[in-house]
Amino acid sequence: MKKVLALTLGVMTAIGGFVDIGNLVTGGITGARFGMTLAWAVVLGTAMMVLYAEMAARVSAVAHRGLFDVVRERLGVRFAMVNLVANTVLTLLTLAAELGGIALVLKLATGVHYLIWVPVAGFAVWLAVWKLPFQHLERIFGLLGLTLLVFAAAIVLLPAGWGQLWHDVIHPHVPAGEASPTWLFYAVSLIGACLTPYQVIFFTSGGREERWSVENLKEARVNALVGFPLGGVLSLTIMAAMVPVFRPDSVDVKHLGQVALPIAQALGTVGLVLVLVGFFACTFAAAAECSLSTGYSVAQYLGWSWGKRHRPVHAPRFHVVCLVSVIAATGFILTTIDPVTVTLVSVVLGGAAIPLTYLPLLVVANDREYMGSYVNKRWQNGLAVTAFVIMVVVSVATLPLLFATKAGQ
Template sequence: MAESTRNETSKPSGLHRFLGALGPGLTTGAADDDPSGVATFSVVGAKFGTQFLWTALLTWPLMAVVQMMCARVGMVTGMGLGGALRERFPRWLVGVSAVALLGANLLNIAADLGGMGDAMEMLHAGPALLWVWVYGIGICVLAVRLRYYQLASVLKWLAMVLLAYIVTAFLVKPHWGQVAHDTFIPTLPKGKDGWSSLVALFGTTISPFLFFWQASQEVEEDKAKGRRLLSSRRNATERELGDRKLDVWTGTFFSNLVMFFILLTAAFTLHAHGKSVETVKDAASALQPLAGDYAFLLFTGGLVGAGLLAIPTLAGSAAYAFAETFDWVFGLDKKLHKAVSFYAVFIIAAIGGALFDVFDVDPVKTLFWSAVVNGILAPFLLVGLLLITGDHKLMQGQPSPLFNRVVVGFTALLMFAGLGAMVFLGG
């Protein structure tokens, strides 16, 4: 059977093109609003009110440019981020990054599964720990049994669940004048807690797992189109790059919009009534008497959907990173017996997260250490990404635009500054 090659074919325009373009960028962006992210946004909103609403305006373009650069790596080189990094750096160094990513993702999955279990318990559906295992094992089974295009379709529709958080924000009837003021007139943080919260918001939004997942999904998309050989996946047409840009900017806009409305909801309920929260369970429990049953149901139901979207992304990104680094057979289009090592990492990440919850690990500490590892890893990966996407040979003569590289460089500097702040402030 002949390999499919890239060519410019006539495609629909307008709304049809927009809907057809939505894919990896939408699901990757939406996966960033996982239960642990919801917890972070809720805690910051409860503590500082509307003070950090402006961050959503800053993190959206930064996140979009980073994700688009990762997408370009996959579309142009025909490899995922791990494979591309291996072309420029020693295998052992890329391997260390893969191990760090797995560690951070495992902690993140533990927090996500715990949040999903708590949501089900609050909805009177049974013990939280039971649902931790139901979801952990269930996600592994689906990843093994479903082919890539089936799983991608499921994830795409799950992204719509996050609309629940936008609806919830309107139910709490915020003061829109204050919202507009604090959104468009930034206020710099004050004190240790303020700066630490700002670092947490950036670390939660621009996360390393998104880098690997976005690039690898481009490879999966090409394979699904019949481009199974590396040579047939190299290079991308201007139309393909334009469609993905539309996809990525839409997905990241949606992600940051959800972040904005979760901060807003927490500000006008928890903060307004002096409620201090440390976990997403605290936030959901406090929300019911303050905003009513509908807001509570939307908030907790959204947690489950967000987790179902995020956990395959977290586990999958670690599996891709290892497989691309060590030349394993990989891909969600592969049967289990043909990609044992790839699926083994996926299962280790998901089941390992569930085991953390069995031992009743403090969710606040889990999130903290996940943020620390991500905070250390992310800026170094961004530097690696800059070197890759500026390499004309590796990028097949299609390097990232200079403007994008400047933006990613600025993002890396911000995150290095955040890392320095974490060390200086002592966490």
């Protein structure tokens, strides 16, 4: 049991960082609109995330430092400042999307307008970040998020058309009636949803919260190699469950309630309850991760005491940053801007900023001063550089595709 619980950091990062409101929305839209022709983007994004998450786990365990600690020290104050500003803005935007997601889930469960729930969601996230021990956050929301496995059950029970699903997976193509730029826009959106920058910040800092060291490097690696592939599998099942329900009639998915519809059709009320629990767990976990990641990055850059391993009185500035991030994100969503729109924008802008986060990680993972004999092997660097080139291509292509397709319309 202890070994299973030791994996909950990876599971929570996968549930909250990988399968968050961004992945729920993009997976729902792409499955309904393009079938499984974009499954390759999820597989590619997951593979790159696993590769860099293993490096992040190794940096945390061997260097005993958070990511922004070593970025500032290794790459300089100015580069780290650019990185800090970009990541903080994107993380706040993502946090706003997650709070909107929590409110939408509560609206689905109660029928009460989502704006009523936004401040409640913000307060609950801040209270959890302030009060709950780190291990409790991991275990409660990581394990509750596993209820999203109901999507896998739904695929079995729905008339999925396995032959066509598999054909689309292994023969990626632009479906008839769709434009290539739109298909590519959603491809880079899916890759961006897999590689959201705050995941790496949270994962390396979470490793320090767990006090990872060389002695439990295996545990750190297993968290990366199990958690993120699990997130990829969940993302693919969400996409696949949309196909038999929405694809035959060319129905577009435009809100979170539609993503739950295949579960309601396949499993009835019990399934609907389980999927709403999963939606709540993954959006709440992601909101907590975003708030903590903002605190981690700012505190590490400025050299403050940080982490939930410290009581708030011993790391007050870290907790103030977490609180301010939640207040700012809550205020943004209360402007009545559509949470789904915020989600799509945050995913796209996150895709454009991917290299800013992953380049420093690659540099540090090759630095013998920090890593000693645990630097990247040649084959790891070969894969990592190839993945980074793809990230740069995604980054360069994202904004032109955003404007050319009017955000995928």
